[in-house]
Amino acid sequence: MTDNQPTPDGVLRLINGYWATGVLGAAAAHSLFTHLENGADTAARLAARARISERGAQALLDGLVGVGLVELSEGRYRNTPEASTYLVDGRPASLSSFAQLKLRHMGALTGLPDVVRAGGPVTDPTTEVADNPHWEEVVPAIAAQSVPAATVAAEVLQLAGAGEISVLDVGGGSGIYSAIWLQTNPAARATQLDWEPINAIARRLLTERGVADRFTTIDGDLHTTDFGAARYDVALYSHIAHQEGPEQNIEVFTRLRDCLKPGGALVVCDYVVDDDRRGPAFPLIFASEMLLKSQQGSTWRQSEYRDWLVKAGFEEISFHAAPPATLVVAR
Ligand SMILES: C[S@@+](CC[C@H](N)C(=O)[O-])C[C@H]1O[C@@H](n2cnc3c(N)ncnc32)[C@H](O)[C@@H]1O
Secondary structure (H helix, E strand, O other), X not given: OOOOOOOOXXXXXXXXXXXXXXXXXXXXXXXXXXXXHOOOOOHHHHHHHHOOOHHHHHHHHHHHHHOOOEEEEOOEEEXXXXXXXXXXXXXXXXXXXXXXXXXXXXXXXXXXXXXXHHOOOOOOOXXXXXXXXXXXXXXXXXXXXHHHHHHHHHHHOOHHHOOOOEEEEEOOOOOHHHHHHHHHOOOOEEEEEEOHHHHHHHHHHHHHOOOHHHEEEEEOOOOOOOOOOOOEEEEEEXXXXXXXXXXXXXXXXXXXXXXXXXXXXXXXXXXXXOOOOOOOHHHHHHHHHHHHHOOOOOOOEHHHHHHHHHHOOOOOEEEEEEOOEEEEEEO
16 A cells, blocks of 8 residues: 555445434424523433433433534533524524524435436426425525525625615525514515415524514415516525526526616525535535435526626626525626
8 A cells, every 4th residue: 555545434425425414403303402402411311301222312412422513521512602603492503403404315325326317407407496395495404505695795894884675585494584584674675486385384483583564475486476566676596596597597697687676686696516516515515405305406606606796787786695505796
């Protein structure tokens, strides 16, 4: 063996990577991070608090130490600062329900070799199905991930001091953007277009945040619902472009441009791939999720967004980092 001989360590880590999703999702399902935060610091105490077996609690604790989310010192377990911030139930940035959702989705991955051969979903298309109940479990679970992007967008667009603006959020999901933007600007109003059960979820969030009086919803399919003409100051299309093909994105961008008042801005948020296709890592990998779940979706490159937005009639286009997503602002 020469010094340059690669070791199998990295490949083995990737092959076994699903165990990280497994222990994290199972721990979240039993609220272990929440119980740890509240002082259950041994396998026996956790087992009693979570009503699970002590053997199971010990196995999960070992796995969580292994993936670096829990620390062990003098026989006592505790959350790392990361787990404490992002995995305790009920905290504003909690990803606990997302961890559980991803564990439930893992079975579908076994179909990926067939999906790759076919070039699209073979049994289980997701994004094209009207009123798909899939979204009802997805949108609350992903809401926390849109908080940084919504905050960056509010700064880029200087929404706080923008006065009486009106916003259209197409495919707004949980309503998290409207919630943050309406809290940022007390004179703003927002309208969300989404499927009826999803809009009901969003109205609940906006009510909890005390801004529901400036929030309205339109139930319907974004492909066929009229966005109106010269009606909004800001339009938003967040994490939708990746489920659509190029022609559909150009068509939607064109209608979004028409719905904006003169000088209005379109904000697209998505996992955007560098033009040379060498990064960033997560947008590159997420392309396979869209292969699995959509007929034409993918993670698109900056140059593709620019091209489509110009075709839709936009003139000024800028890109802003909101990792792991990118904001595309077009006027
Ligand atoms: C990935 S979620 C994004 C939610 C939100 N924009 C965000 O970034 O957090 C996609 C959203 O688009 C909605 N959606 C997907 N296809 C749609 C369609 N054809 N018409 C209306 N809404 C649609 C889903 O219901 C879901 O709320």
